[in-house]
Amino acid sequence: MPFEIVTIPCLEHNYAFLLHDGESDTTVVIDVPEAALVSDALKSQGWTLTHVMLTHHHGDHTGGVAELLSEYPATVIGGAADEHRLPLLDQAVSDGDVITLGAESVxxxxxxxHTRGHIAYYFPKTGxxxxxxxxxxxxxxxxYGDGPEQMYASLQKLAALPPETLVLSGHEFTEKNAAFALTIDSTNDTLIARAAEVKELRSKGQPTIPTTLSDELATNPFLRCDNAQIRQTLGMEDATSVEVFAEIRERKDKF
Known part of the structure; x- marks a missing residue:
């Protein structure tokens, strides 16, 4: 049985996510930017938190952990390589580890x-x-980690997941990201349509997250470093994919 997913807007533009398995009564939160909003969502759903799963140490992803644990004494999971900068962990995990949660093997x-030791959690049954x-x-x-080669390799690892996979990303930056993407991929009809859809959703105050990996593969410039049109726009037809990625990232940093 797949986990039910609830998206929780937090802070100015962060997201936390609740994932719930009704059969085992397992409820997970991915990152805790704000304790009160996560607690409110749990109460609204009638769920009891069992696990806190942290992706990295930045305060806008961990700032609410202590307060939330005072209400829900859940098991805290995070990256072993980042353990020294995370709230106290009950379980430290590394690349390739598998966490059993109900019927799901995460x-x-x-x-x-983005940082050294940043981890992602893949829920294959949930997708x-x-x-x-x-x-x-x-x-x-x-x-902010060890350079563009490292980030590019991480994105390629994620890009290799099944295309129907839902992507639970941590921030509502989609509208600005779309505006930037159009500056280097302006003839991509799929991107043009998606940008319009994103603008409509945000005008109504609705989240654009989760997205799907298939949408990202078709429209996200950081996953399209081999695209001939993008390379031509950048004047980098003969560059390596990592060099193209680095150029796109530098342009986005200045956008």
Whole structure:
């Protein structure tokens, strides 16, 4: 049975996610930007939190953990490589580890690049991956890890998941990401249509997250570094994919 997913807007533009398995009564939260909003969502659904799963140490993803645990004494899971910067963990995990939650076997993926030790959680039966600040809707996180090669490799790892996979990214940056994507992929009809859809959703105050990996593969410039039209626009027809990625990331940082 797949997990039910609830998207929780937090802070100015963050997201937390609840994933619930009714058969085992397992309820997971991915990152905790704000305790009160996560608690309100749990009460609204009538669920009891069993696990906190952290993607990386940044405060806008971990700031509400202590307060939430005072109400729900859940098991805290996070990356072993990031353990020294995370709230106290009950379970430290690394790339390739598998976490059993109810009937779901959650796979841990090292997606370092935005930070060293950033991890993603892939729920294969549910068909979802929690990517936080690695792969984002129409974008990716800024590179604070070990350079563009590392981030590009992490994105390629995520791109290899089944195309129908839901992408649970950590921020509502999609409208601005779409505007940037159009500057280097302006003839992409799928992107043009998606940008219009995103603008409509945001005008109504609706989230654009989750997205699907298939949508990202078709429209996210950071997953399209081999695209001939993008390379021509950048004047980088003969560059490596990592060089194209680095150029796109630098342009986005200045956008």
């Amino acid at each position: 796979e841990v993926l090292d997606v370092s690049g 979802a991956v929690a990517t936080a600040d690695s792969l984002m809707a129409l974008g990716c996180g800024r590179v």
